[in-house]
Amino acid sequence: MNIRELEAFLAVVETGSIVAASARLHVTQPGITRRIQSLEERLGATLLDRQSKPLKPTAAGRQAYEHGRQVLRALGDLMEGVSPHGPLQRELRIGVVPYLSETALVGPMDRLRADYPRLSLRMASGWSPQLLAQITQGALDAAVVCLPDGAPEPEGLAGQELGVQRVLLVAAASLNVPNPADLAMLAKYPWVTNENGCGFRTYIRNHFEAQGLHLDIAAEVQSADLRLSLVARGMGIGIVTPAAFAANPRRDDVRIIDTPAFTPQVRAWLLHRPPAGQLARPLAVFAQALAEALDQPASIVA
Numbered sequence: 001m002n003i004r005e006l007e008a009f010l011a012v013v014e015t016g017s018i019v020a021a022s023a024r025l026h027v028t029q030p031g032i033t034r035r036i037q038s039l040e041e042r043l044g045a046t047l048l049d050r051q052s053k054p055l056k057p058t059a060a061g062r063q064a065y066e067h068g069r070q071v072l073r074a075l076g077d078l079m080e081g082v083s084p085h086g087p088l089q090r091e092l093r094i095g096v097v098p099y100l101s102e103t104a105l106v107g108p109m110d111r112l113r114a115d116y117p118r119l120s121l122r123m124a125s126g127w128s129p130q131l132l133a134q135i136t137q138g139a140l141d142a143a144v145v146c147l148p149d150g151a152p153e154p155e156g157l158a159g160q161e162l163g164v165q166r167v168l169l170v171a172a173a174s175l176n177v178p179n180p181a182d183l184a185m186l187a188k189y190p191w192v193t194n195e196n197g198c199g200f201r202t203y204i205r206n207h208f209e210a211q212g213l214h215l216d217i218a219a220e221v222q223s224a225d226l227r228l229s230l231v232a233r234g235m236g237i238g239i240v241t242p243a244a245f246a247a248n249p250r251r252d253d254v255r256i257i258d259t260p261a262f263t264p265q266v267r268a269w270l271l272h273r274p275p276a277g278q279l280a281r282p283l284a285v286f287a288q289a290l291a292e293a294l295d296q297p298a299s300i301v302a
Contacts, residue, residue: 016054095143127197146199190218190236
């Protein structure tokens with residue numbers, strides 16, 4: 001089997017098109033097509049559903065993708081040296097949820113670059129469900145995601161737990177939110193939240209629904225700065241991480257709402273598909289640096 005044929009097939013599955021695979025591998029589009037046709041002839045199976053847009057693997061193609069990914073990862077480890085201290089020169093693609101992006105892209109990125117100068121880093125931002133899907137599809141090597149506190153890591157993935165993360169509930173004085181407040185009181189006011197898919201928003205909505213309460217969303221905003229600006233204008237109750245609140249110039253325009261019986265929190269994880277191969281070392285470095293930045297110890301999970 002030709003490794004270039006396998007690379008072309010994996011690239012098409014991960015990008016969803018011949019054009020994108022061509023750009024990734026710096027191979028002409030006819031060249032990508034020929035390599036995949038050759039691989040199908042060798043395996044005696046149709047690997048791509050050519051009627052779908054974007055292109056998707058057939059049932060046989062999904063199996064070929066899973067095996068092919070492991071083959072290329074193992075080959076990469078072999079070429080770089082099986083020693084745990086061997087040179088590491090490859091691409092590492094990490095996804096990060098938006099509210100952790102700023103933290104993840106400063107100290108931890110600097111640590112990775114210092115420890116692995118030949119490692120090519122690619123960062124992406126998205127909500128946890130989207131990032132988990134990209135890991136499963138092979139578009140990302142790993143991702144920092146937020147899951148409901150107490151939820152296990154998704155089946156088929158491994159990684160490191162980074163600890164519980166919490167948010168503050170804030171509101172403008174003009175909104176007249178009682179302080180302290182319980183859920184029933186909070187349900188009487190509109191909210192300024194992250195977009196759907198945010199772990200904190202899911203946590204809050206689930207707790208509201210468990211008590212038969214409605215979460216009234218006045219605005220969906222990804223930017224923490226814009227979110228706090230809208231909250232300061234009295235649009236609704238906002239959620240913000242302690243770090244983002246401390247660094248925001250509008251923090252004096254809002255007040256923190258004390259909720260003794262309600263603590264919005266999620267658990268952060270760095271997850272990847274096993275086996276990690278030689279990427280296990282840089283992923284461990286990144287996880288430890290991120291845990292330190294979040295002021296939480298990282299604990300290894302199976």
